[in-house]
Amino acid sequence: MSFDTDTQETTVIETRPEAELDLPWNVIIYNDPVNLMGFVTMIIRRIFGYSEEKAAQLMLEVHHLGRSVVWTGEREKAELYVQQLQSFQLLAAMQKSD
Numbered sequence: 001m002s003f004d005t006d007t008q009e010t011t012v013i014e015t016r017p018e019a020e021l022d023l024p025w026n027v028i029i030y031n032d033p034v035n036l037m038g039f040v041t042m043i044i045r046r047i048f049g050y051s052e053e054k055a056a057q058l059m060l061e062v063h064h065l066g067r068s069v070v071w072t073g074e075r076e077k078a079e080l081y082v083q084q085l086q087s088f089q090l091l092a093a094m095q096k097s098d
Contacts (some may be wrong), residue, residue: 023096025078027071030091031062043088044070047081072097 029040037059044055048071061068071081078094085092 026069
């Protein structure tokens with residue numbers, strides 16, 4: 001915290017550890033009762049460019065386990081992927097990777 005004695009203003013500067021900024025982020029798709037399995041597979045392929053086999057594997061993980069981490073990487077890209085998934089009405093979120 002620094003004090004400017006001329007104007008009596010207080011400036012607070014928040015700092016985050018570098019490790020926190022560099023953490024990878026997971027993009028997660030959750031199971032829902034609305035979207036068909038074939039549709040979810042198609043959207044995963046379209047957004048992430050995965051093969052049919054990889055997309056189907058992730059879709060089945062969503063279907064059987066209730067969720068699947070479909071991508072891990074930098075925060076900005078994770079935000080974009082979540083937005084794209086949500087634009088197709090999929091339940092998707094991002095979470096810090098452990």
